[in-house]
Amino acid sequence: MKKFKLLIITIALAVVLAGCSSAEGIYSDKGQVFRKVIPQDMASLDTAMVTDTVSFDIFNQVYEGLYSLNDKDEAIPGVAKELPKESNGGKTLTIKLRKDAKWSNGDKVTAHDFVYSWQRALKPDTAAEYAYIMYDIKNAEEVNLGKKDVDELGVKAVDDYTLKVELTKPIPYINELFAFGIFMPQNEKAVKKYGEQYGTTAEKSVYNGPFKVKNWKVEDKIELEKNNDYWDNKKVHLDRVNYKVLKDQQAGSALYDTGSVDDTSITADQVEKYEDEEGLQKRLKASTFYMKMNQQTVPAFKNKDMRLAIAKAINKEGYVNSVKNNGSKAMDGFTSSLTAKTPNGEDFAKTIDSPLSFDPKEAQKHYDKAKKELGIKNLTFTMNTEDTPDAKISAEYIKAQVEKNLPGVTLKIKQLPFKQRVNREKTENYEASYSGWGPDYPDPLTYLSIMTTGNGQNNTGWGSKEYDQLVKDANGKLLKKPEERNAAMKKAEEILLNDAPIAPVYQQGEAHLTNPQVKGLVYHQIGGDTSLKNVKIDKSIDRETGEKK
Template identity: 30%
Template sequence: MKKNIIFIISMLLILSMVLSMAYVALFGKKENAVVAPSNKNVPQHLRINIGLEPLTLHPGLVEDSVSQTVVTQLFEGLTRKDLGGQTVNAAASVVKIADDQKTYTFTIRDAKWSNGDPVVAKDFEYAWKWLLDPANKSPNAYQLYYIEGAKAFNEGKESVKKVGVRAIDDKTLEVKLVEPTSNFLELTASYAYFPINSKLAKKNPDWANEAGNQYTTNGSFNLKEWSHNNKIVLEKNKNYWDSNMVKLEEISMYMVSDPNEELSLYESDYLNLISSPAEEMKIDDEMVYTQAIAGTYSVNLNTKVEPFTNKNIRKALAFAINRQALVDNSEEKETSPAMAAVHPAFFPANKKGYFKDNDVTKAKQYLQKGLVELGLTDVSELPVIKLSTSTNETDERISQSIKEMWTKNLGVKVTLESTDSSIYYEKVQNRDYNVALVESLGSFWDPVNVLESYRNSKSGTGSENEQLQSFLKQSKIESNSNERAEVLKKAEAALIEEMPFIPIYFFSIETFQSQKVRDVAVPYPGQVQLKWAYLES
């Protein structure tokens, strides 16, 4: 069977968020290059498989990479990454930065929502404040903590009026930061900073639940159809300000979880792009391009629940895991034991990490210290540990292995709890667990992505780490990249010392692209950008 167009993203579209990766322009052009026109004789209808139903298509609630991938085609921030990997103006035509480096003034370009409404500064102010509103329980609120008053409002300590985002008029958005933040313009390209059509959202809080005239977009594509658990169809947004650069007329996104069925659809030329190639598929070297993407698999510990309130108990659990055994038995490619928080793609020294893998002797020492500090005399007095996971075959297999390791090496009692993935990450975000397995990618290319998610008691683990916070604050104002990296290494060391989570293994994801599918960009893990993509004969 002729294999005419293949773009394979190994698990890229079905992994969740906390570590990021560098921008990649797959078969794209260099910076400032002109994008080649598409072949007018080839129908510009891309058919892909995203594997799963997205958990949400509301930009303020995105936390899984499937949702992230879809939303990225539909919305656009004040800035974006271009095909050459540079951060450029997008919804903003002009950016002015005050001398103190803390006040940004964005001029909103002449642009329209997909229904014809003008995109105005108030749409950004509304979206960001909606995301920060504690009533909306956004998992991404911490990504806006750079903004003055954002953290206090999100924690219910201050009024929304204290948040440093203000639409001066329809064309002017003023943003005040807590302190100078060297990468702020890169942050405004991420989905947490996307706008929402405030005119419609105020009238209909459920605007993002279905396709239709209530779901309006300001990005390259519009949401034409959403058949839940079956298919999503995007169409070119004729009202997009840069629509001349969009070559694809339509994108059909199928939700096929069975790799054998997926392979069959591909071999029958029905799918152009698939997400999990079967082992028997032969990849012709002249057809594909490969790029590694970084991610992390870990266990979050609820530090508000005993015995995980005790640091030595947390360390005992971390040291008692045989990561190499888990990697050796993993079905995922390119995995390596993780004894650090940040992927070696950022910090190469983390291939070795901060502690020895499977150090059962030291684990038992930490366990005894913890028992004494808790006023206990024997491990049997510890409460039963409930290890939570999603109903994912890999998660369930690994959780069973970890249970056996903890029971054998420490003598602790462990039970397993599986929850459907549609609600699992909400439970993790709300800290409705004892210990929980998490897979993570991230929303922007910076080690701070994973470190920020553990910075204070409002995080998913409930840990409060003043030393970590201090180093993260210092990193925001450090303009020298090498010095900043050293500060972030200190922040990571402070995080590992407290161990509110247990790193299990790092993984890399290979991507493959046919030379017939052109100018697909992957600026962040799980975030495929199709603005410039087109099909060749």
């Protein structure tokens, strides 16, 4: 079987490499080029229309907002030449833009491009899923709901290079939020020229970031080239960035082994093989994965003890060690570590007291109590997951744990393509779903707000008036009282965990093979995954040893 599997991988690799032997092919290392395998394609080049991490990662390379994030995920000037000047108690921001920023079509990047982009994202007929993240701008929610005209949105171009933003309240993380994809500018001329086709191909967009898209073949590859019109292009070392879309991580590692790519993620069963390799990198990401339990479709999930039983029945340490083996961490909370700090500098996630640690005896007690209250002897439900080999292994582990530690429970697995799984959650057409969430800005509310009653991501049927009020206070009257605000968010998360509408399993880790010649690669915990602006390929380094040749 091993020989047969090796043969299949070899054949697949030959097919992948076929036709790419030209000097400028996607696997060519001629000049300064960074070559990376990605597990899925981006959805669009339209910053108003995406929610996936791959698209946000590409946006970091080809667009630039008012601010970018440094290696500590702090806002640094991008198109803005300095941090905002605050007035009106922090609710009014005046932002000066640099005058040398340009689009790849030669147009100047101006304050009007931000006004147009934000207004377009909030128009009801745009149907931007991330519009809610802009609601801290004055009148944004009303505009998005069609109750006010876009001209009433609290963003104005005072002149070509001065942007004035009116907020509903002072936001401590607003500069980092402005670096997020949906806040990036759009060139009105390009959007109107291409209409509904805008952002669907490399040619039907214009770019103001360090790179521009040269070629995009859907579900195959994305090729970037240096944007010579970028205002800071002298600091950009790479000539090209080549992404290869491959769902099969075995094929990705094979490409790395042949020197055909510089970066690829690998699966748990591959980590041991590369344990002694210089290129193996493990990192912990600020993303939480958990089982959602839908109380609307499974009446037994309305019982708190049943939810607690399931949440406590999964051996999470065993999961991250045997299933993941990639730097992932067992998780009992909701807000991931590396997301936000408390006023005294402690990681917020580490301050949470959770009752959801693995405890099979306690799980059994909750299960027995639930059965008695519900008048049932057993429970059968289906958990949706994605249609990848890795997702299947994860789901099988969770199934085995739940059925072993809660005799009488039958957990069925349904594999679906990513978009279908997400759509089933949005429409509440599921029983349980293995889901995940990562931060969009460095604050616990990036997690806590999605579980408020009525939020589009809280499709579990769970709600708590006390929880909702605490989150509302943390995003309102307590914004200038950091200690009280932190206490409110801590209490809110502990209410959520004690009610257990979700069953946290792990914080995501990632095992990568990265060419030691790659220098200056910045990873982010919020927004797009990487920044490649300062990446350089140091060919004086030996790829195998990481030492100077």
